Amino acid sequence: MKRGVGLGRHVIAELYDCDPRVLDDVRVVETALIEAAKATNSTIINYYVHRFKPYGVSGYVLVAESHISIHTWPEYGYAAVDVFTCGEHTDPWRGLEVLRRFLKARHISIVAMVRGVGAKEAYSGYEEAAKEVT
Amino acid sequence: MKRGVGLGRHVIAELYDCDPRVLDDVRVVETALIEAAKATNSTIINYYVHRFKPYGVSGYVLVAESHISIHTWPEYGYAAVDVFTCGEHTDPWRGLEVLRRFLKARHISIVAMVRGVGAKEAYSGYEEAAKEVT
Numbered sequence A, B: 001m002k003r004g005v006g007l008g009r010h011v012i013a014e015l016y017d018c019d020p021r022v023l024d025d026v027r028v029v030e031t032a033l034i035e036a037a038k039a040t041n042s043t044i045i046n047y048y049v050h051r052f053k054p055y056g057v058s059g060y061v062l063v064a065e066s067h068i069s070i071h072t073w074p075e076y077g078y079a080a081v082d083v084f085t086c087g088e089h090t091d092p093w094r095g096l097e098v099l100r101r102f103l104k105a106r107h108i109s110i111v112a113m114v115r116g117v118g119a120k121e122a123y124s125g126y127e128e129a130a131k132e133v134t
Helices: A026-040 A092-103 A124-132 B026-039 B092-103 B126-133
Strands: A008-016 A044-051 A056-061 A064-071 A078-086 A107-115 B008-016 B042-049 B057-063 B066-073 B080-086 B107-115
Touching: A008 A092, A008 B008, A008 B066, A026 A044, A026 A056, A026 A064, A044 B057, A056 B042, A056 B057, A056 B066, A064 A092, A064 B057, A064 B066, A064 B080, A064 B107, A078 A092, A078 B066, A078 B080, A107 B107, A124 B057, B008 B092, B026 B042, B026 B057, B026 B092, B066 B092, B080 B092
Parallel strands: none
Antiparallel strands: A008 A078, A008 A107, A044 A056, A056 A064, A064 A078, B008 B080, B008 B107, B042 B057, B057 B066, B066 B080
């Protein structure tokens, strides 16, 4: 991503018509999250997955470059996911593709956002000030 | 939220011109996340915050109703946040307001999405099938 354009890319996706057994399998969802994080070329800091009763899984991977999240509704074959990565070395779309493949989504709807547009340009001084005190 | 409209509300916000000291204070960010989750009337499952070197904090709260996340750039006075909650008992906007207040954001840009539109209508059968096997 070019300097001055933004700080990160945030891909938010609706995954419809997924395999409900996968959506309800906490281990597969965990693997999908980790593999998705790796595919974006991000560095994993922490992750957590939780299975709900009677069904459904939520999970989160915090990466040095932002995060990936998932919330599944096996009863509707649906998962809400988002892949947010910063830095030119990352690619959130590769993470989304991994999630789509693991969940076997047949229909997908995507909103892609550039985050932090103008933040660099609007603000200055802290970086220099911080250097002085650290 | 009415049945048939969607499964959850996802509020994605750019917080500009925040207090950089707050953005760089891992304990304040942690408190902001927890208070934001409470304000949405969600149930906290897990949370994690991480401070980067030389500066910046990332954190998330996984709630039974989805999640809240934050990534801060103290050097730009900027924070990327999102508040995603499901269920009629929750209000993501109250969570955003708590984050805005803690971070002292002077400018804010928001995208609000309804997630899982049509998921209930498009899919049926799993709920009944799951009842039979559990």
